[in-house]
Amino acid sequence: MKYVILLIIIGFKLQAQLVLGIDVSHHQGTINWNLVANDGKIFAFVKATEGYTYDDPNFQTYMTNGNNAGVIMGAYHFARPDNNSALDEAEHFVRIAKNYIGNNFLPPVLDLEDPNSYTHLDQLFSSSQLTSWVKNWLDEVENKTGVQPIIYLNSHYANYLSPSLNIYKLWIAKPGTAPNTEPDNIGNWNDWEFKQYSWEGNVNGISGYVDLDSYNGTVSEFNEMIENLNSVSYESFPPKLYPNPVNNKLFFKIPSGEKINQLKIFDLNGRLLNHFSSFNKNFIDLSTLASGVYFIQLIMSSNQSYTSKIIKSRF
Secondary structure, three states: OOOOOOOOOOOOOOOOOOOEEEEEOHHHOOOOHHHHHHOOOOEEEEEEEEOOOEEOOOHHHHHHHHHHOOOEEEEEEEOOOOOOOHHHHHHHHHHHHHHHOOOOOOOOEEEOOOOEOOEOHHHHOOHHHHHHHHHHHHHHHHHHHOOOOEEEEOHHHHHHOOHHHHHOOEEEEOOOOOOOOOOOOOOOOOOOOEEEEEEEEOOOOOOOOEEEEEEOOOHHHHHHHHHOOOOOOOOOOOOEEEOOOEOOEEEEEOOOOOOEEEEEEEEOOOOEEEEEEOOOOOEEEOOOOOOEEEEEEEEEOOOOEEEEEEEEOOO
16 A cells, blocks of 8 residues: 555635545546646546446556645546446455555545436335445445545435435535535435536646536545545554645654654755754644755654655645
C-alpha cells in the first residue's frame, strides 16, 4: 500500500469554503490535472473497474497524474449485479484499486445505477436481493482493505434499497442543483457525504463535459476524513506528514516510541536548505518557504531515515 498524504488546505475562509471535486472515467480523455487543481477542484473520483472483467484504461494514469498535481484521488467501481456476483466484483475492484484505498485517499465507492437504458436493476432484483448484493460487495471490500466504502445512488435507488444500508455514507446524484444546497429525497439515508450536482460541468484541463461534485462539510472536516480512513493500526507505518500541499504548518505523525532526532529540508535539486537537530515538535512552520516542491527528511531516534516530498502551496 502506498501511503502518501495529499491534503489540501487553501488559505481563504476555511470554514466557509466549498470543497469541490469531479468524477471521471476514460470518457474524459487526456486530462491536465494541474489545470484541474488550479481551477479549484480539490478531489476526484476515478472509475477503476466495471463488473468482473473491465478495467478503465485511464485509471492508473489519472490516479498518478492527479496525485502529482495535489488533487485528492479516489477509486470507484461500476456495479453489474446483472452479470456477476458481488464477491467476484469486489475482488476485481480491490485487485485493481488497492494502492489507492486507505488514508489520504477518498473512500472507495460502489456506483450502483442502471447500467444502460434497457437494463433496470429494480426489474431484475427485489429490494432485498439488490440490498444483499450491495451489502456483500461493501463487506468484501471493507474486509480486504480495512476501509468502509461509500455508495453512489440516485434518489430512486436510495429509496429502493433497504434502510439497513444507511450505515454506509451516501454519494447522491442530484444533477442540476447548486453545489451548496441540501439535496432533496435522499431516500432511506439521513445524511449525505458527497453530492454530484452536475453532469455538464466545464473544468480547465478537461475537454468537454465532466461531472461536478461537492463534499458535505468544511475543509477541516474533509481533511480529517481523508486522514483517518484506514482502520488498521498506524504503529507499523512510516511517519506521516500532513497537510500536503501545505500552506503554513506541516504536522508529523510518528509511530509510538519514536522521536525525531533531526529534520532536514531540501529543495527539488537536493540542496540542503535547513537542518534542525534535537527536533521535539510535532510540526514545523514552513510559511517562509516560497511555493514549490521540497523534500523533508526525518531521522528518527531509531536511526531510521524517512524522506517525503511536499508541495508548498502558493495560496
